Amino acid sequence: MPTKGLSKMTPDSLQLLAGFSAELIRQLEEISGYGADPEGGVTRLLYTDAWQQAQQALARRMQKLGLEVRFDAVGNLYGRLPGTAANLAGLKPVLTGSHIDTVANGGKYDGAYGVVASMLALGFLKAAYGMPKRTLEAVSFSEEEGSRFPLTFWGSGNVTGVRTLEQAAGITDPDGVSLQDAMRQAGFGGAGEVPDTSARRSDIGAYIELHIEQGGVLEHRRKQIGIVTAIVGQRRLGVRVLGTANHAGTTPMPMRKDALAGAAEMIVLTERLALAAGEPLVATAGKIEVSQGASNVVPGDVAFTLDIRHTDAPVLDAFYMNLQNELEAVARRRELEIEITEHLHVTPVQMDSAISNEIERICEDGGRPYLRMPSGAGHDAQLLGAVCPAAMIFVPSRAGISHSPAEYTSAEELIAGFQTLVHLLYQYGYGGKADDDI
Amino acid sequence: MPTKGLSKMTPDSLQLLAGFSAELIRQLEEISGYGADPEGGVTRLLYTDAWQQAQQALARRMQKLGLEVRFDAVGNLYGRLPGTAANLAGLKPVLTGSHIDTVANGGKYDGAYGVVASMLALGFLKAAYGMPKRTLEAVSFSEEEGSRFPLTFWGSGNVTGVRTLEQAAGITDPDGVSLQDAMRQAGFGGAGEVPDTSARRSDIGAYIELHIEQGGVLEHRRKQIGIVTAIVGQRRLGVRVLGTANHAGTTPMPMRKDALAGAAEMIVLTERLALAAGEPLVATAGKIEVSQGASNVVPGDVAFTLDIRHTDAPVLDAFYMNLQNELEAVARRRELEIEITEHLHVTPVQMDSAISNEIERICEDGGRPYLRMPSGAGHDAQLLGAVCPAAMIFVPSRAGISHSPAEYTSAEELIAGFQTLVHLLYQYGYGGKADDDI
Structure with a gap:
């Protein structure tokens, strides 16, 4: 009809x-x-x-x-x-x-x-x-x-x-x-x-x-x-990366535990995984801060935000679980600590x-x-x-x-x-x- | 004697x-x-x-x-x-x-x-x-x-x-x-x-x-x-990366010009080049800021600092010149703008x-x-x-x-x-x- x-x-x-x-x-x-x-x-x-x-x-x-x-x-x-x-x-x-x-x-x-x-x-x-x-x-x-x-x-x-x-x-x-x-x-x-x-x-x-x-x-x-x-459902995360603050001149590159270099690698990795997952998945690092940062200090404490969205709850959850593992692997390899806190979880x-x-x-x-x-x-x-x-x-x-x-x-x-x-x-x-x- | x-x-x-x-x-x-x-x-x-x-x-x-x-x-x-x-x-x-x-x-x-x-x-x-x-x-x-x-x-x-x-x-x-x-x-x-x-x-x-x-x-x-x-001689630089601020939920990954993802790639690249150059070269991103950053906004304007040091002026200069080219290449590939300003130059x-x-x-x-x-x-x-x-x-x-x-x-x-x-x-x-x- x-x-x-x-x-x-x-x-x-x-x-x-x-x-x-x-x-x-x-x-x-x-x-x-x-x-x-x-x-x-x-x-x-x-x-x-x-x-x-x-x-x-x-x-x-x-x-x-x-x-x-x-x-x-x-x-x-x-x-x-x-x-x-x-x-x-x-x-x-x-x-x-x-x-x-x-x-x-x-x-x-x-x-x-x-x-x-x-x-x-x-x-x-x-x-x-x-x-x-x-x-x-x-x-x-x-x-x-x-x-x-x-x-x-x-x-x-x-x-x-x-x-x-x-x-x-x-x-x-x-x-x-x-x-x-x-x-x-x-x-x-x-x-x-x-x-x-x-x-x-x-x-x-x-x-x-x-x-x-x-x-x-x-x-x-x-x-x-x-x-x-x-x-879309959303997960908003706070990621904190802890390394060792050190003198930017006197600490040779191989001796560093640079929290910002680690966080930067995590942000690039998140982007790569989101692109690979394909639409409609999006993942965004929107804010980043070096605690007590100075241009001549190797960063020891960095926090950034992640916002991840997808229309399908199981896909979103699986992406997040995998991302978490990948970020932790970056931290482990760099001998950094990582703390991931979920601030928002919308289905x-x-x-x-x-x-x-x-x-x-x-x-x-x-x-x-x-x-x-x-x-x-x-x-x-x-x-x-x-x-x-x-x-x-x-x-x-x-x-x-x-x-x-x-x-x-x-x-x-x-x-x-x-x-x-x-x-x-x-x-x-x-x-x-x-x-x-x- | x-x-x-x-x-x-x-x-x-x-x-x-x-x-x-x-x-x-x-x-x-x-x-x-x-x-x-x-x-x-x-x-x-x-x-x-x-x-x-x-x-x-x-x-x-x-x-x-x-x-x-x-x-x-x-x-x-x-x-x-x-x-x-x-x-x-x-x-x-x-x-x-x-x-x-x-x-x-x-x-x-x-x-x-x-x-x-x-x-x-x-x-x-x-x-x-x-x-x-x-x-x-x-x-x-x-x-x-x-x-x-x-x-x-x-x-x-x-x-x-x-x-x-x-x-x-x-x-x-x-x-x-x-x-x-x-x-x-x-x-x-x-x-x-x-x-x-x-x-x-x-x-x-x-x-x-x-x-x-x-x-x-x-x-x-x-x-x-x-x-x-x-x-060591030092070069202290301010690097500003300009993309397009956008909604973190509604902007598909391939459509983004994400200044923070770009800056993060530059920081990881700087670290890699410094490690490859070997001691005594050191390069440090000490501070980073997303202008008007929010957890749900794709960053459009990011500034970070770079501190580069070496004991040999020609080596330091050559490293800096190459780094500058590499960072500009990252910006070009991502369709971002980049501005590099030198704040300190010590021989x-x-x-x-x-x-x-x-x-x-x-x-x-x-x-x-x-x-x-x-x-x-x-x-x-x-x-x-x-x-x-x-x-x-x-x-x-x-x-x-x-x-x-x-x-x-x-x-x-x-x-x-x-x-x-x-x-x-x-x-x-x-x-x-x-x-x-x-």
């Missing part, structure tokens, strides 16, 4: 969609004004004034679009189109959105794109087709980046239950403000009109997130849409294949070049994906740059992603997929 | 020398009390109170030993035994000593050993043999380490003319105190009784410096005395072979195991060696450790070096070498 879709839109609907598409570009620019910083970027940290103004502005826009608006206890903003189907009890809502917070001096698109697009997609669908059979909800998650407080996914984490309000008292930002106080000052967590109850939900039928790629693959491969197969999350197939079909219908690809970055979809079917749509990032004022996606590409999302939500809200149990 | 030496000392002289040897150990401990720091080390920075007290204490001891004592304009302390030879005008003084300043939290032996030993050597010679034919002078140079102000060899540099009083106004310590003000507050540079004239000398016939090795070669080779063949200085041969003969006479070896560290002898014949005697450093409270040389080894110096100074002050033009 061919799926009913939007491929045969009326001229009126097409014109309306063009208007909402233009609105997407305009509103995305407007929202990026909240937290605009002097360096040309956006700094919209959780519960700050800029953050509050952005969420309030989004709430007003959702209201205008005819959505039912509410904040939950941690400041997640929802805009809802209630479903009209007779058997609605069996049709769980489809949630779509992203996060509104940014890193310090970040870009305009990371998170905000998915938020604004979701809200406008629902606005368009309501304007063009009335209320959906299945409930559709747009969400602006309060926090994903971990850029103010030392924890990530505060928004989607509270929705899915991996974070709880009780955590907020013990976590402080660099100025010593607790997450609880910041949340209450912003009117959440029991301080405002929103009741101080859990933000957790168990009624979500599916989650769809539209996001910039934050990498250079789509641009490099000249594709317009990325269909995310899985969000890969697979995206839903049925929804992904729908996205693929929509791309083919629309003649949009697409690519199935992993997400190397973390996203709210990985938390939602653990509790319901989840999918992600990527659009290209120019030069792969993100978390920077230079973050950029062209209007054409932003609109292509938006329209793909609109088609997909039509499928699940109004179309052939409305009665399926996704 | 066999050289007249001390090998046939009288029982009285031997007993006297034993007394002065014990005094060496005692006085070295005493002097290390000036600037003793809470970490168990010595911090005696140029012109500080601890430094002034140490120089004054040494001046009093020199006086007691019957030396003619004077400070020069930059705080170098001299103790002189005037020569009695009829043709004294043709016999330039033999100078012996080292520096009294230390690094921050340094050891008891670096510099101070040579100062105290020189003074006591002259004291012993005068007590045992009266005034010398040729003038002998002990010196406690004001500064060698560069640990307070960003310049080294302030003491011997002013004596040899590579430093001048005029430089002092423009150089400040980390607290913003100028070298000139610090010098004047300590009573030098025109502020005290010492005339504000150049410390430069052109009358020095030879310079002999007794010093700890600051490396592990003598200990490793089980030798008691090192006879320095040359003081190697050869020690005087005639004096070194005398030291060797004394070691053989005394049955002391010795080793001809380069000095990988800089010393006052390299400045004096540029204007007169110079030689250095090394004693072992336990585990090669220096510039640390753990710096240590046993009393037995300190005394072996002291007695070798005594024999050598007797040669030139009283003995067969008194009439030679060294």
